[in-house]
Amino acid sequence: MTQSSPHSRILTVGTGAIGAYYTWRMQQSGHCTVTAVCRSNYEAVKTKGIEIQTVAWGEGPHVFKPEHVVKAVPSETYDYIVVCMKALPDVYSIADIIAPAVEASPNAAIVLIQNGIGIEDPIKARFPRNPILSAIAYIGVTQNEIGVVYHSGMVQRLIVGLFEPIEGVDTASALKIFGDICKDGGIDTIVADDIQNYRWQKLVWNGAMNPICILSDLWTVSNVLADPKYKEMVLRTKGEIVALAEALGYPMPSTLIETSMSTSARLADGYKASMVVDLEEGRPMETEVILTNPIRIAEERNLTHIIPTWYQLYKDLIKYFAKRQAKKGSL
Incomplete structure:
Protein backbone atom coordinates (compact mmCIF):
# COMPACT_ATOMS: atom_id res chain seq x y z
CA MET A 1 0.00 0.00 0.00
CA THR A 2 1.08 3.59 -0.55
CA GLN A 3 0.76 6.74 1.52
CA SER A 4 -2.38 7.58 -0.47
CA SER A 5 -4.02 4.23 0.36
CA PRO A 6 -7.19 4.41 2.45
CA HIS A 7 -6.89 4.15 6.22
CA SER A 8 -9.25 1.45 7.45
CA ARG A 9 -11.18 1.07 10.66
CA ILE A 10 -11.16 -2.53 11.87
CA LEU A 11 -13.39 -4.10 14.51
CA THR A 12 -12.08 -7.35 15.97
CA VAL A 13 -14.81 -9.58 17.37
CA GLY A 14 -13.25 -12.31 19.47
CA THR A 15 -9.92 -10.97 20.69
CA GLY A 16 -8.54 -14.27 21.88
CA ALA A 17 -5.22 -15.70 20.73
CA ILE A 18 -5.90 -15.68 16.98
CA GLY A 19 -7.81 -12.40 16.96
CA ALA A 20 -5.15 -10.65 19.04
CA TYR A 21 -2.20 -11.90 17.00
CA TYR A 22 -3.56 -11.17 13.54
CA THR A 23 -5.06 -7.76 14.31
CA TRP A 24 -1.86 -6.79 16.16
CA ARG A 25 0.00 -7.39 12.93
CA MET A 26 -2.67 -5.54 10.91
CA GLN A 27 -2.32 -2.53 13.20
CA GLN A 28 1.47 -2.72 12.76
CA SER A 29 0.95 -2.12 9.04
CA GLY A 30 0.14 1.50 9.81
CA HIS A 31 -2.89 1.34 7.50
CA CYS A 32 -5.62 0.77 10.07
CA THR A 33 -6.87 1.42 13.57
CA VAL A 34 -8.30 -1.43 15.62
CA THR A 35 -11.22 -1.59 18.01
CA ALA A 36 -11.11 -4.86 19.97
CA VAL A 37 -14.15 -6.50 21.52
CA CYS A 38 -12.97 -8.19 24.73
CA ARG A 39 -15.10 -10.01 27.25
CA SER A 40 -13.27 -12.09 29.85
CA ASN A 41 -10.00 -10.26 29.21
CA TYR A 42 -11.48 -6.73 29.00
CA GLU A 43 -9.88 -5.26 32.14
CA ALA A 44 -6.43 -6.68 31.37
CA VAL A 45 -6.45 -5.52 27.74
CA LYS A 46 -7.89 -2.09 28.59
CA THR A 47 -5.19 -1.53 31.23
CA LYS A 48 -2.08 -3.15 29.78
CA GLY A 49 -2.87 -4.33 26.27
CA ILE A 50 -2.03 -7.86 25.17
CA GLU A 51 1.48 -9.21 25.49
CA ILE A 52 2.46 -11.19 22.40
CA GLN A 53 5.20 -13.71 23.13
CA THR A 54 6.74 -14.58 19.76
CA VAL A 55 10.16 -15.16 18.24
CA ALA A 56 8.87 -14.23 14.78
CA TRP A 57 9.45 -10.50 15.38
CA GLY A 58 12.61 -10.34 17.46
CA GLU A 59 12.95 -10.42 21.22
CA GLY A 60 10.30 -7.83 22.06
CA PRO A 61 8.60 -7.13 24.34
CA HIS A 62 5.64 -7.05 21.96
CA VAL A 63 2.47 -5.46 23.25
CA PHE A 64 -0.74 -5.08 21.25
CA LYS A 65 -2.64 -1.99 22.33
CA PRO A 66 -5.84 -1.58 20.30
CA GLU A 67 -6.93 2.01 19.80
CA HIS A 68 -10.24 1.17 21.48
CA VAL A 69 -11.22 -1.71 23.78
CA VAL A 70 -14.92 -2.42 24.26
CA LYS A 71 -17.00 -5.08 26.02
CA ALA A 72 -19.63 -5.50 23.30
CA VAL A 73 -19.98 -4.88 19.58
CA PRO A 74 -20.66 -1.16 19.17
CA SER A 75 -23.08 0.47 16.77
CA GLU A 76 -20.34 2.35 14.94
CA THR A 77 -18.99 2.55 11.39
CA TYR A 78 -16.14 0.23 10.35
CA ASP A 79 -14.52 -0.80 7.10
CA TYR A 80 -13.80 -4.37 8.24
CA ILE A 81 -15.51 -6.46 10.89
CA VAL A 82 -13.07 -9.27 11.63
CA VAL A 83 -14.67 -12.27 13.34
CA CYS A 84 -12.25 -14.56 15.19
CA MET A 85 -14.76 -16.34 17.42
CA LYS A 86 -15.15 -20.09 17.06
CA ALA A 87 -17.88 -21.11 14.62
CA LEU A 88 -20.49 -22.58 16.99
CA PRO A 89 -23.89 -22.09 15.28
CA ASP A 90 -25.58 -24.42 17.76
CA VAL A 91 -24.40 -22.21 20.65
CA TYR A 92 -24.67 -18.64 19.36
CA SER A 93 -25.39 -16.64 16.21
CA ILE A 94 -22.41 -14.73 14.83
CA ALA A 95 -24.86 -12.68 12.74
CA ASP A 96 -26.70 -11.56 15.89
CA ILE A 97 -23.45 -10.72 17.67
CA ILE A 98 -22.04 -8.50 14.90
CA ALA A 99 -25.40 -6.98 13.87
CA PRO A 100 -24.97 -3.59 15.65
CA ALA A 101 -21.74 -2.86 13.77
CA VAL A 102 -22.90 -4.22 10.41
CA GLU A 103 -26.16 -2.29 10.53
CA ALA A 104 -24.16 0.88 11.24
CA SER A 105 -21.69 0.01 8.47
CA PRO A 106 -23.63 -0.86 5.29
CA ASN A 107 -20.40 -0.97 3.26
CA ALA A 108 -18.27 -2.93 5.73
CA ALA A 109 -16.65 -6.17 4.69
CA ILE A 110 -17.15 -9.04 7.13
CA VAL A 111 -14.00 -11.14 7.55
CA LEU A 112 -14.51 -14.65 8.95
CA ILE A 113 -11.27 -16.13 10.33
CA GLN A 114 -12.79 -19.46 11.32
CA ASN A 115 -12.58 -23.19 10.69
CA GLY A 116 -15.08 -25.34 8.88
CA ILE A 117 -17.50 -25.57 5.99
CA GLY A 118 -20.65 -23.46 5.57
CA ILE A 119 -19.63 -20.73 8.01
CA GLU A 120 -20.48 -17.97 5.53
CA ASP A 121 -24.09 -18.99 4.79
CA PRO A 122 -25.79 -17.50 7.90
CA ILE A 123 -23.87 -14.24 7.42
CA LYS A 124 -24.82 -14.04 3.74
CA ALA A 125 -28.47 -14.67 4.58
CA ARG A 126 -28.55 -11.88 7.18
CA PHE A 127 -26.31 -9.33 5.43
CA PRO A 128 -26.58 -9.96 1.67
CA ARG A 129 -25.06 -6.60 0.60
CA ASN A 130 -21.92 -6.75 2.73
CA PRO A 131 -18.83 -8.37 1.17
CA ILE A 132 -17.84 -11.55 3.03
CA LEU A 133 -14.13 -12.34 3.12
CA SER A 134 -13.56 -15.94 4.14
CA ALA A 135 -10.21 -16.60 5.83
CA ILE A 136 -8.26 -19.60 7.08
CA ALA A 137 -5.53 -19.31 9.69
CA TYR A 138 -2.47 -21.52 9.93
CA ILE A 139 -0.81 -20.51 13.20
CA GLY A 140 -0.02 -21.94 16.62
CA VAL A 141 -1.19 -19.44 19.24
CA THR A 142 -2.63 -19.87 22.73
CA GLN A 143 -3.84 -17.54 25.46
CA ASN A 144 -3.00 -19.55 28.57
CA GLU A 145 -3.31 -16.55 30.84
CA ILE A 146 -5.46 -13.45 30.44
CA GLY A 147 -3.73 -10.76 28.40
CA VAL A 148 -0.84 -12.95 27.25
CA VAL A 149 -0.71 -14.68 23.83
CA TYR A 150 1.99 -17.23 23.08
CA HIS A 151 2.95 -17.83 19.44
CA SER A 152 4.63 -21.18 18.81
CA GLY A 153 7.12 -21.30 15.94
CA MET A 154 7.30 -18.99 12.95
CA VAL A 155 4.18 -19.91 10.95
CA GLN A 156 1.60 -17.10 10.69
CA ARG A 157 -0.20 -17.74 7.43
CA LEU A 158 -3.58 -16.33 6.51
CA ILE A 159 -5.43 -17.43 3.37
CA VAL A 160 -8.26 -15.06 2.45
CA GLY A 161 -10.69 -14.89 -0.42
CA LEU A 162 -14.06 -13.51 -1.43
CA PHE A 163 -17.02 -15.73 -0.55
CA GLU A 164 -19.27 -14.51 -3.40
CA PRO A 165 -19.39 -11.47 -5.70
CA ILE A 166 -22.26 -9.04 -5.10
CA GLU A 167 -23.81 -7.16 -8.00
CA GLY A 168 -23.13 -3.44 -7.71
CA VAL A 169 -20.65 -3.83 -4.82
CA ASP A 170 -16.88 -3.37 -5.25
CA THR A 171 -15.93 -6.59 -3.50
CA ALA A 172 -12.59 -6.77 -5.32
CA SER A 173 -11.35 -3.58 -3.67
CA ALA A 174 -12.49 -4.78 -0.25
CA LEU A 175 -10.45 -7.96 -0.71
CA LYS A 176 -7.39 -6.21 -2.11
CA ILE A 177 -7.21 -3.56 0.61
CA PHE A 178 -7.58 -6.15 3.35
CA GLY A 179 -4.96 -8.38 1.77
CA ASP A 180 -2.56 -5.44 1.52
CA ILE A 181 -3.08 -4.54 5.19
CA CYS A 182 -2.22 -8.11 6.18
CA LYS A 183 0.83 -8.28 3.91
CA ASP A 184 2.14 -4.89 5.04
CA GLY A 185 1.74 -6.05 8.62
CA GLY A 186 4.09 -8.95 7.89
CA ILE A 187 1.48 -11.69 7.84
CA ASP A 188 2.23 -14.49 5.36
CA THR A 189 -0.88 -13.77 3.29
CA ILE A 190 -2.36 -15.64 0.33
CA VAL A 191 -5.23 -13.92 -1.49
CA ALA A 192 -7.07 -16.84 -3.07
CA ASP A 193 -9.45 -16.99 -6.02
CA ASP A 194 -11.18 -20.12 -4.67
CA ILE A 195 -11.20 -19.93 -0.89
CA GLN A 196 -13.57 -22.89 -0.56
Whole structure:
Protein backbone atom coordinates (compact mmCIF):
# COMPACT_ATOMS: atom_id res chain seq x y z
CA MET A 1 0.00 0.00 0.00
CA THR A 2 1.08 3.59 -0.55
CA GLN A 3 0.76 6.74 1.52
CA SER A 4 -2.38 7.58 -0.47
CA SER A 5 -4.02 4.23 0.36
CA PRO A 6 -7.19 4.41 2.45
CA HIS A 7 -6.89 4.15 6.22
CA SER A 8 -9.25 1.45 7.45
CA ARG A 9 -11.18 1.07 10.66
CA ILE A 10 -11.16 -2.53 11.87
CA LEU A 11 -13.39 -4.10 14.51
CA THR A 12 -12.08 -7.35 15.97
CA VAL A 13 -14.81 -9.58 17.37
CA GLY A 14 -13.25 -12.31 19.47
CA THR A 15 -9.92 -10.97 20.69
CA GLY A 16 -8.54 -14.27 21.88
CA ALA A 17 -5.22 -15.70 20.73
CA ILE A 18 -5.90 -15.68 16.98
CA GLY A 19 -7.81 -12.40 16.96
CA ALA A 20 -5.15 -10.65 19.04
CA TYR A 21 -2.20 -11.90 17.00
CA TYR A 22 -3.56 -11.17 13.54
CA THR A 23 -5.06 -7.76 14.31
CA TRP A 24 -1.86 -6.79 16.16
CA ARG A 25 0.00 -7.39 12.93
CA MET A 26 -2.67 -5.54 10.91
CA GLN A 27 -2.32 -2.53 13.20
CA GLN A 28 1.47 -2.72 12.76
CA SER A 29 0.95 -2.12 9.04
CA GLY A 30 0.14 1.50 9.81
CA HIS A 31 -2.89 1.34 7.50
CA CYS A 32 -5.62 0.77 10.07
CA THR A 33 -6.87 1.42 13.57
CA VAL A 34 -8.30 -1.43 15.62
CA THR A 35 -11.22 -1.59 18.01
CA ALA A 36 -11.11 -4.86 19.97
CA VAL A 37 -14.15 -6.50 21.52
CA CYS A 38 -12.97 -8.19 24.73
CA ARG A 39 -15.10 -10.01 27.25
CA SER A 40 -13.27 -12.09 29.85
CA ASN A 41 -10.00 -10.26 29.21
CA TYR A 42 -11.48 -6.73 29.00
CA GLU A 43 -9.88 -5.26 32.14
CA ALA A 44 -6.43 -6.68 31.37
CA VAL A 45 -6.45 -5.52 27.74
CA LYS A 46 -7.89 -2.09 28.59
CA THR A 47 -5.19 -1.53 31.23
CA LYS A 48 -2.08 -3.15 29.78
CA GLY A 49 -2.87 -4.33 26.27
CA ILE A 50 -2.03 -7.86 25.17
CA GLU A 51 1.48 -9.21 25.49
CA ILE A 52 2.46 -11.19 22.40
CA GLN A 53 5.20 -13.71 23.13
CA THR A 54 6.74 -14.58 19.76
CA VAL A 55 10.16 -15.16 18.24
CA ALA A 56 8.87 -14.23 14.78
CA TRP A 57 9.45 -10.50 15.38
CA GLY A 58 12.61 -10.34 17.46
CA GLU A 59 12.95 -10.42 21.22
CA GLY A 60 10.30 -7.83 22.06
CA PRO A 61 8.60 -7.13 24.34
CA HIS A 62 5.64 -7.05 21.96
CA VAL A 63 2.47 -5.46 23.25
CA PHE A 64 -0.74 -5.08 21.25
CA LYS A 65 -2.64 -1.99 22.33
CA PRO A 66 -5.84 -1.58 20.30
CA GLU A 67 -6.93 2.01 19.80
CA HIS A 68 -10.24 1.17 21.48
CA VAL A 69 -11.22 -1.71 23.78
CA VAL A 70 -14.92 -2.42 24.26
CA LYS A 71 -17.00 -5.08 26.02
CA ALA A 72 -19.63 -5.50 23.30
CA VAL A 73 -19.98 -4.88 19.58
CA PRO A 74 -20.66 -1.16 19.17
CA SER A 75 -23.08 0.47 16.77
CA GLU A 76 -20.34 2.35 14.94
CA THR A 77 -18.99 2.55 11.39
CA TYR A 78 -16.14 0.23 10.35
CA ASP A 79 -14.52 -0.80 7.10
CA TYR A 80 -13.80 -4.37 8.24
CA ILE A 81 -15.51 -6.46 10.89
CA VAL A 82 -13.07 -9.27 11.63
CA VAL A 83 -14.67 -12.27 13.34
CA CYS A 84 -12.25 -14.56 15.19
CA MET A 85 -14.76 -16.34 17.42
CA LYS A 86 -15.15 -20.09 17.06
CA ALA A 87 -17.88 -21.11 14.62
CA LEU A 88 -20.49 -22.58 16.99
CA PRO A 89 -23.89 -22.09 15.28
CA ASP A 90 -25.58 -24.42 17.76
CA VAL A 91 -24.40 -22.21 20.65
CA TYR A 92 -24.67 -18.64 19.36
CA SER A 93 -25.39 -16.64 16.21
CA ILE A 94 -22.41 -14.73 14.83
CA ALA A 95 -24.86 -12.68 12.74
CA ASP A 96 -26.70 -11.56 15.89
CA ILE A 97 -23.45 -10.72 17.67
CA ILE A 98 -22.04 -8.50 14.90
CA ALA A 99 -25.40 -6.98 13.87
CA PRO A 100 -24.97 -3.59 15.65
CA ALA A 101 -21.74 -2.86 13.77
CA VAL A 102 -22.90 -4.22 10.41
CA GLU A 103 -26.16 -2.29 10.53
CA ALA A 104 -24.16 0.88 11.24
CA SER A 105 -21.69 0.01 8.47
CA PRO A 106 -23.63 -0.86 5.29
CA ASN A 107 -20.40 -0.97 3.26
CA ALA A 108 -18.27 -2.93 5.73
CA ALA A 109 -16.65 -6.17 4.69
CA ILE A 110 -17.15 -9.04 7.13
CA VAL A 111 -14.00 -11.14 7.55
CA LEU A 112 -14.51 -14.65 8.95
CA ILE A 113 -11.27 -16.13 10.33
CA GLN A 114 -12.79 -19.46 11.32
CA ASN A 115 -12.58 -23.19 10.69
CA GLY A 116 -15.08 -25.34 8.88
CA ILE A 117 -17.50 -25.57 5.99
CA GLY A 118 -20.65 -23.46 5.57
CA ILE A 119 -19.63 -20.73 8.01
CA GLU A 120 -20.48 -17.97 5.53
CA ASP A 121 -24.09 -18.99 4.79
CA PRO A 122 -25.79 -17.50 7.90
CA ILE A 123 -23.87 -14.24 7.42
CA LYS A 124 -24.82 -14.04 3.74
CA ALA A 125 -28.47 -14.67 4.58
CA ARG A 126 -28.55 -11.88 7.18
CA PHE A 127 -26.31 -9.33 5.43
CA PRO A 128 -26.58 -9.96 1.67
CA ARG A 129 -25.06 -6.60 0.60
CA ASN A 130 -21.92 -6.75 2.73
CA PRO A 131 -18.83 -8.37 1.17
CA ILE A 132 -17.84 -11.55 3.03
CA LEU A 133 -14.13 -12.34 3.12
CA SER A 134 -13.56 -15.94 4.14
CA ALA A 135 -10.21 -16.60 5.83
CA ILE A 136 -8.26 -19.60 7.08
CA ALA A 137 -5.53 -19.31 9.69
CA TYR A 138 -2.47 -21.52 9.93
CA ILE A 139 -0.81 -20.51 13.20
CA GLY A 140 -0.02 -21.94 16.62
CA VAL A 141 -1.19 -19.44 19.24
CA THR A 142 -2.63 -19.87 22.73
CA GLN A 143 -3.84 -17.54 25.46
CA ASN A 144 -3.00 -19.55 28.57
CA GLU A 145 -3.31 -16.55 30.84
CA ILE A 146 -5.46 -13.45 30.44
CA GLY A 147 -3.73 -10.76 28.40
CA VAL A 148 -0.84 -12.95 27.25
CA VAL A 149 -0.71 -14.68 23.83
CA TYR A 150 1.99 -17.23 23.08
CA HIS A 151 2.95 -17.83 19.44
CA SER A 152 4.63 -21.18 18.81
CA GLY A 153 7.12 -21.30 15.94
CA MET A 154 7.30 -18.99 12.95
CA VAL A 155 4.18 -19.91 10.95
CA GLN A 156 1.60 -17.10 10.69
CA ARG A 157 -0.20 -17.74 7.43
CA LEU A 158 -3.58 -16.33 6.51
CA ILE A 159 -5.43 -17.43 3.37
CA VAL A 160 -8.26 -15.06 2.45
CA GLY A 161 -10.69 -14.89 -0.42
CA LEU A 162 -14.06 -13.51 -1.43
CA PHE A 163 -17.02 -15.73 -0.55
CA GLU A 164 -19.27 -14.51 -3.40
CA PRO A 165 -19.39 -11.47 -5.70
CA ILE A 166 -22.26 -9.04 -5.10
CA GLU A 167 -23.81 -7.16 -8.00
CA GLY A 168 -23.13 -3.44 -7.71
CA VAL A 169 -20.65 -3.83 -4.82
CA ASP A 170 -16.88 -3.37 -5.25
CA THR A 171 -15.93 -6.59 -3.50
CA ALA A 172 -12.59 -6.77 -5.32
CA SER A 173 -11.35 -3.58 -3.67
CA ALA A 174 -12.49 -4.78 -0.25
CA LEU A 175 -10.45 -7.96 -0.71
CA LYS A 176 -7.39 -6.21 -2.11
CA ILE A 177 -7.21 -3.56 0.61
CA PHE A 178 -7.58 -6.15 3.35
CA GLY A 179 -4.96 -8.38 1.77
CA ASP A 180 -2.56 -5.44 1.52
CA ILE A 181 -3.08 -4.54 5.19
CA CYS A 182 -2.22 -8.11 6.18
CA LYS A 183 0.83 -8.28 3.91
CA ASP A 184 2.14 -4.89 5.04
CA GLY A 185 1.74 -6.05 8.62
CA GLY A 186 4.09 -8.95 7.89
CA ILE A 187 1.48 -11.69 7.84
CA ASP A 188 2.23 -14.49 5.36
CA THR A 189 -0.88 -13.77 3.29
CA ILE A 190 -2.36 -15.64 0.33
CA VAL A 191 -5.23 -13.92 -1.49
CA ALA A 192 -7.07 -16.84 -3.07
CA ASP A 193 -9.45 -16.99 -6.02
CA ASP A 194 -11.18 -20.12 -4.67
CA ILE A 195 -11.20 -19.93 -0.89
CA GLN A 196 -13.57 -22.89 -0.56
CA ASN A 197 -10.92 -25.15 -2.06
CA TYR A 198 -8.58 -24.13 0.76
CA ARG A 199 -11.35 -24.71 3.30
CA TRP A 200 -11.67 -28.31 2.11
CA GLN A 201 -7.90 -28.71 2.19
CA LYS A 202 -7.81 -27.75 5.88
CA LEU A 203 -10.82 -29.96 6.55
CA VAL A 204 -8.78 -32.99 5.46
CA TRP A 205 -6.75 -32.65 8.66
CA ASN A 206 -9.45 -31.37 11.02
CA GLY A 207 -12.16 -33.71 9.79
CA ALA A 208 -10.02 -36.84 10.20
CA MET A 209 -7.81 -36.13 13.19
CA ASN A 210 -10.41 -34.69 15.57
CA PRO A 211 -12.82 -37.66 15.71
CA ILE A 212 -10.04 -40.28 15.59
CA CYS A 213 -8.10 -38.68 18.46
CA ILE A 214 -11.27 -38.77 20.58
CA LEU A 215 -12.76 -42.14 19.61
CA SER A 216 -9.43 -43.97 19.80
CA ASP A 217 -9.06 -42.71 23.38
CA LEU A 218 -5.46 -41.85 22.44
CA TRP A 219 -6.11 -38.07 22.58
CA THR A 220 -2.80 -36.80 21.17
CA VAL A 221 -1.79 -36.72 17.51
CA SER A 222 1.52 -38.44 18.24
CA ASN A 223 -0.23 -41.31 20.05
CA VAL A 224 -2.61 -41.82 17.14
CA LEU A 225 0.18 -41.86 14.56
CA ALA A 226 2.21 -44.30 16.69
CA ASP A 227 -0.62 -46.84 16.57
CA PRO A 228 -0.62 -48.71 13.22
CA LYS A 229 -4.37 -49.33 13.28
CA TYR A 230 -5.32 -45.71 13.86
CA LYS A 231 -2.61 -44.30 11.63
CA GLU A 232 -4.08 -46.35 8.77
CA MET A 233 -7.55 -45.07 9.72
CA VAL A 234 -6.29 -41.50 9.56
CA LEU A 235 -4.87 -42.11 6.08
CA ARG A 236 -8.08 -43.75 4.89
CA THR A 237 -10.29 -41.00 6.32
CA LYS A 238 -8.20 -38.22 4.82
CA GLY A 239 -8.41 -39.98 1.46
CA GLU A 240 -12.18 -40.11 1.72
CA ILE A 241 -12.46 -36.39 2.53
CA VAL A 242 -10.24 -35.63 -0.47
CA ALA A 243 -12.49 -37.80 -2.65
CA LEU A 244 -15.60 -36.01 -1.38
CA ALA A 245 -14.08 -32.58 -2.00
CA GLU A 246 -13.16 -33.53 -5.55
CA ALA A 247 -16.62 -34.99 -6.17
CA LEU A 248 -18.01 -31.61 -5.12
CA GLY A 249 -15.78 -29.80 -7.61
CA TYR A 250 -12.81 -28.86 -5.44
CA PRO A 251 -9.65 -30.46 -6.90
CA MET A 252 -7.15 -31.23 -4.16
CA PRO A 253 -3.34 -31.10 -4.53
CA SER A 254 -1.92 -34.55 -5.31
CA THR A 255 0.52 -34.27 -2.39
CA LEU A 256 -2.06 -33.04 0.15
CA ILE A 257 -2.37 -36.25 2.20
CA GLU A 258 1.39 -36.83 2.24
CA THR A 259 1.98 -33.24 3.33
CA SER A 260 -0.76 -33.47 5.95
CA MET A 261 0.76 -36.63 7.43
CA SER A 262 4.29 -35.25 7.51
CA THR A 263 3.06 -32.05 9.13
CA SER A 264 1.25 -34.11 11.76
CA ALA A 265 4.38 -36.14 12.43
CA ARG A 266 6.34 -32.96 13.13
CA LEU A 267 3.93 -31.72 15.78
CA ALA A 268 5.22 -31.75 19.34
CA ASP A 269 4.52 -34.78 21.51
CA GLY A 270 1.36 -34.12 23.44
CA TYR A 271 -0.19 -31.91 20.73
CA LYS A 272 -3.96 -32.28 20.74
CA ALA A 273 -6.50 -31.51 18.04
CA SER A 274 -8.79 -28.57 18.81
CA MET A 275 -11.89 -30.63 19.60
CA VAL A 276 -9.90 -32.75 22.07
CA VAL A 277 -8.80 -29.63 23.95
CA ASP A 278 -12.36 -28.28 23.98
CA LEU A 279 -13.71 -31.63 25.19
CA GLU A 280 -11.22 -31.73 28.06
CA GLU A 281 -11.96 -28.13 29.01
CA GLY A 282 -15.72 -28.64 28.87
CA ARG A 283 -16.13 -26.08 26.08
CA PRO A 284 -18.44 -26.33 23.06
CA MET A 285 -16.78 -28.00 20.06
CA GLU A 286 -16.86 -27.06 16.38
CA THR A 287 -18.64 -30.30 15.49
CA GLU A 288 -21.24 -28.57 13.35
CA VAL A 289 -18.87 -26.87 10.91
CA ILE A 290 -16.07 -29.46 10.87
CA LEU A 291 -18.24 -32.58 10.62
CA THR A 292 -22.01 -32.05 10.40
CA ASN A 293 -22.08 -29.48 7.58
CA PRO A 294 -19.79 -31.32 5.11
CA ILE A 295 -21.39 -34.67 5.90
CA ARG A 296 -24.85 -33.15 5.39
CA ILE A 297 -23.68 -32.02 1.94
CA ALA A 298 -22.56 -35.59 1.20
CA GLU A 299 -25.98 -36.88 2.25
CA GLU A 300 -27.81 -34.32 0.12
CA ARG A 301 -25.69 -35.20 -2.93
CA ASN A 302 -25.93 -38.97 -2.35
CA LEU A 303 -22.17 -39.19 -1.87
CA THR A 304 -21.93 -40.95 1.49
CA HIS A 305 -20.67 -44.07 -0.28
CA ILE A 306 -17.46 -42.11 -0.94
CA ILE A 307 -16.85 -41.56 2.79
CA PRO A 308 -17.72 -44.87 4.56
CA THR A 309 -15.03 -44.59 7.24
CA TRP A 310 -15.59 -40.89 7.92
CA TYR A 311 -19.37 -41.31 7.90
CA GLN A 312 -19.15 -44.08 10.51
CA LEU A 313 -16.70 -42.05 12.60
CA TYR A 314 -19.18 -39.19 12.61
CA LYS A 315 -22.04 -41.44 13.75
CA ASP A 316 -19.84 -43.01 16.43
CA LEU A 317 -18.76 -39.58 17.66
CA ILE A 318 -22.36 -38.42 18.05
CA LYS A 319 -23.09 -41.56 20.11
CA TYR A 320 -19.94 -40.98 22.15
CA PHE A 321 -20.99 -37.43 23.00
CA ALA A 322 -24.52 -38.59 23.89
CA LYS A 323 -23.15 -41.23 26.28
CA ARG A 324 -20.82 -38.71 27.93
CA GLN A 325 -23.68 -36.28 28.36
CA ALA A 326 -25.97 -38.97 29.81
CA LYS A 327 -23.24 -40.06 32.21
CA LYS A 328 -22.60 -36.46 33.22
CA GLY A 329 -26.31 -35.89 33.77
CA SER A 330 -26.65 -38.93 36.03
CA LEU A 331 -23.91 -37.76 38.40
